[in-house]
Amino acid sequence: MSLTVTQAYRFALDPTPRQVRVLLRHVGAARVAYNWGLARIKANLSQRAAERSYGIADADLTPVLGWSLYAMRKDWNQAKGQVAPWWAACSKEAYNTGLDQLARALKNWADSRRGERKGCRVGFPRFKSRRRHSPAVRFTTGVIRLEDDRRHVRLPRLGAIKTYESTRKLHRRIADGRARILSATVRAEAGRWFVSFTVEVQRAIRAPARPDAVVGVDLGVKALAVFSDRRPPAENPKHYDTARRKLVRLSRAVSRKQGPDRRTGRQASNRWHAANAARNRVHHRVTNLRGDAIHKLTTALARTYGSIVVEDLHVAGMVKNRRLARVISNAGFGRIRRQLAYKTKWDGGTLIVADRWYPSSRTCSGCGVVKTKLCLSERTYVCAACGLVLDRDVNAALNLASLVKRVVAGSGPETENGRGADHKTRPGRAGGDEASTLHRAVPARVGQGPSPGNGRITEDH
Numbered sequence: 269m270s271l272t273v274t275q276a277y278r279f280a281l282d283p284t285p286r287q288v289r290v291l292l293r294h295v296g297a298a299r300v301a302y303n304w305g306l307a308r309i310k311a312n313l314s315q316r317a318a319e320r321s322y323g324i325a326d327a328d329l330t331p332v333l334g335w336s337l338y339a340m341r342k343d344w345n346q347a348k349g350q351v352a353p354w355w356a357a358c359s360k361e362a363y364n365t366g367l368d369q370l371a372r373a374l375k376n377w378a379d380s381r382r383g384e385r386k387g388c389r390v391g392f393p394r395f396k397s398r399r400r401h402s403p404a405v406r407f408t409t410g411v412i413r414l415e416d417d418r419r420h421v422r423l424p425r426l427g428a429i430k431t432y433e434s435t436r437k438l439h440r441r442i443a444d445g446r447a448r449i450l451s452a453t454v455r456a457e458a459g460r461w462f463v464s465f466t467v468e469v470q471r472a473i474r475a476p477a478r479p480d481a482v483v484g485v486d487l488g489v490k491a492l493a494v495f496s497d498r499r500p501p502a503e504n505p506k507h508y509d510t511a512r513r514k515l516v517r518l519s520r521a522v523s524r525k526q527g528p529d530r531r532t533g534r535q536a537s538n539r540w541h542a543a544n545a546a547r548n549r550v551h552h553r554v555t556n557l558r559g560d561a562i563h564k565l566t567t568a569l570a571r572t573y574g575s576i577v578v579e580d581l582h583v584a585g586m587v588k589n590r591r592l593a594r595v596i597s598n599a600g601f602g603r604i605r606r607q608l609a610y611k612t613k614w615d616g617g618t619l620i621v622a623d624r625w626y627p628s629s630r631t632c633s634g635c636g637v638v639k640t641k642l643c644l645s646e647r648t649y650v651c652a653a654c655g656l657v658l659d660r661d662v663n664a665a666l667n668l669a670s671l672v673k674r675v676v677a678g679s680g681p682e683t684e685n686g687r688g689a690d691h692k693t694r695p696g697r698a699g700g701d702e703a704s705t706l707h708r709a710v711p712a713r714v715g716q717g718p719s720p721g722n723g724r725i726t727e728d729h
């Protein structure tokens with residue numbers, strides 16, 4: 269039994285100076301195509317708005333420019349001789365990257381405006397500046413492969429680029445015919461170059477080590493995660509805090525230099541750029557360390573337990589609370605949930621997401637009584653009804669774990685419940701709005717965010 273998934277493999281690159289020049293040219297070309305397309309769309313939209321304000325009938329307005337990738341690419345190919353006489357110096361993939369980014373940005377904006385897109389409102393795309401965008405170029409055609417020395421990747425127009433680590437894991441899968449590279453994106457982050465391969469992988473479906481075990485995971489504030497089965501809690505990655513002093517020092521150094529000022533149009537000094545780059549490097553390292561800790565946690569959980577229950581935290585709402593904000597972004601709740609969703613799928617387990625309003629912290633795991641109020645500062649749960657005294661997060665994790673047992677007992681396999689499709693009232697309680705809270709078991713939700721339909725979306729990050 270195997271499962272076909274789209275997965276990303278990322279390697280840090282060590283390009284030669286010549287390769288860096290070629291890469292910079294390509295990401296610059298992507299930006300040019302993006303800005304060219306955006307300028308046209310903007311001009312078209314404001315032309316139509318102006319005509320409408322003169323009272324011209326809708327049918328007589330200047331026609332709308334198509335903003336699908338296909339339409340824009342066609343227009344670009346007609347205009348490129350004028351707009352970018354140097355176009356032949358770069359692969360066509362560079363221009364395609366920019367236009368694809370623009371097509372997605374416009375789609376996100378349009379969907380968001382119509383209310384068809386989840387999450388925060390998406391604004392109208394803005395022009396990309398050389399300083400402010402994260403440069404990337406995606407190759408989908410041509411020679412994209414891993415070299416047999418497992419130390420180089422070969423890309424169109426760039427040749428073999430050295431990697432910092434061995435490409436062995438992916439190389440072996442490709443050699444066995446279990447993986448196929450769909451595309452390669454090269455991107456600069458904090459002054460380093462990375463390649464990210466989008467790969468179609470045949471994964472053998474495994475069984476978790478304990479298929480019948482259920483674990484409730486409380487993504488806490490104090491610890492990264494607390495478990496219902498009393499395994500030691502996963503500590504919050506403290507890398508941020510240890511690196512913070514360094515970050516504070518570097519930030520102070522940045523603020524002493526002459527930074528950019530949009531109001532006066534003042535350009536940043538070279539010293540400011542150097543100091544800022546140094547600060548960004550520390551930030552980047554902290555992010556990597558945190559990402560690593562989260563991956564290790566979710567892999568261990570998915571490989572061990574048959575069922576994992578987590579809370580559906582309203583992360584966007586919680587981050588608005590400034591004092592909690594750092595801790596939560598630190599813990600990366602959203603990433604944990606997303607990773608658990610696809611990793612349980614790979615490892616043959618089930619992820620159950622409890623309803624957002626399920627009072628996992630306020631319920632007594634011993635007798636089921638729900639407190640009306642529980643301060644965040646109360647770290648220990650004390651039940652007035654049955655006298656239970658328990659760590660707050662362990663209590664919440666136990667409630668989450670008990671949720672799955674109840675769902676399974678009541679309705680057969682919980683994987684068949686869709687979001688909102690199966691509402692159940694918790695048994696044994698009556699009265700009050702809490703008591704009538706519905707909870708739903710939601711199977712792993714993968715591929716939130718951009719639609720997975722176009723085959724380019726990869727799981728994780």
Ligand SMILES: [Zn+2]
Nearest residue numbers: 632635651654
């Ligand atoms: Zn109790």
